[in-house]
Amino acid sequence: GAVVSQHPSRVICKSGTSVKIECRSLDFQATTMFWYRQFPKKSLMLMATSNEGSKATYEQGVEKDKFLINHASLTLSTLTVTSAHPEDSSFYICSARAPANTEAFFGQGTRLTVV
Amino acid sequence: EDKVVQSPLSLVVHEGDTVTLNCSYEVTNFRSLLWYKQEKKAPTFLFMLTSSGIEKKSGRLSSILDKKELFSILNITATQTGDSAIYLCAVEESQGAQKLVFGQGTRLTINP
Numbered sequence: 001g002a003v004v005s006q007h008p009s010r011v012i013c014k015s016g017t018s019v020k021i022e023c024r025s026l027d028f029q030a031t032t033m034f035w036y037r038q039f040p041k042k043s044l045m046l047m048a049t050s051n052e053g054s055k056a057t058y059e060q061g062v063e064k065d066k067f068l069i070n071h072a073s074l075t076l077s078t079l080t081v082t083s084a085h086p087e088d089s090s091f092y093i094c095s096a097r098a099p100a101n102t103e104a105f106f107g108q109g110t111r112l113t114v115v
Numbered sequence: 116e117d118k119v120v121q122s123p124l125s126l127v128v129h130e131g132d133t134v135t136l137n138c139s140y141e142v143t144n145f146r147s148l149l150w151y152k153q154e155k156k157a158p159t160f161l162f163m164l165t166s167s168g169i170e171k172k173s174g175r176l177s178s179i180l181d182k183k184e185l186f187s188i189l190n191i192t193a194t195q196t197g198d199s200a201i202y203l204c205a206v207e208e209s210q211g212a213q214k215l216v217f218g219q220g221t222r223l224t225i226n227p
Contacts, residue, residue, distance in 0.1 A: 002166050006157075034214060043203060044158070044217045097213070102208075103149055104215060106157035 003027055004096050006107025009069070012113055015086055021079045021110045023094030029074035030096035035067075038091040049090075050077040084114040117142045121204050127225050132194050136221045138204030139186040146209035148180055148187050153201045154219070161189070161202075194225045199206035 003026040036044040049057040054067035068080040093109040147165045151158035164180035205215040
């Protein structure tokens with residue numbers, strides 16, 4: 001099946017710094033990628049839809065200036081958590097869909113810890 | 116607002132038992148319903164359902180969709196300890212970005 005690679009898998013950063021997470025579709029082109037956040041023992045919460053070549057679409061309640069999304073190419077989307085705070089600590093997962101009528105494939109996820 | 120509700124939220128059974136997980140949904144523009152299994156990292160795909168009444172089967176797992184009553188079930192027979200995971204149900208919209216709306220998940224624990 002299609003492969004989505006997410007990097008890094010784990011990151012620890014200091015409060016106030018910014019962290020960039022990459023999501024790559026390895027064997028297909030993805031015009032749309034999705035970014036999710038998952039709190040412990042909770043389900044996936046969609047943060048934003050990343051659109052290649054245009055601005056991301058954010059879900060209600062998600063701060064676009066805090067969670068910067070860039071989808072510069074058909075195989076790469078990045079999520080930057082700016083000025084991170086301990087409450088941003090979470091598991092972030094991206095997903096991408098191969099051409100129409102197929103399931104969404106997920107990256108391995110990134111566990112962010114802000115200290 | 117689109118909503119996906121899974122039940123039960125948590126389930127503990129013994130190895131060999133059969134379990135049924137439920138997923139009900141309210142979505143304005145339905146395209147498909149998907150089941151995922153999540154262990155320690157990212158979810159892995161199990162099934163995609165688009166038509167009512169057609170059972171999809173993979174080994175000991177099976178799933179069916181009822182588009183009239185707006186729900187789906189995931190069955191696991193002869194459960195094994197390796198089936199312990201969180202099972203996520205998601206509904207895909209047919210319009211716009213075709214985003215997935217996830218349910219809360221069912222945490223399934225299989226005891227030996």
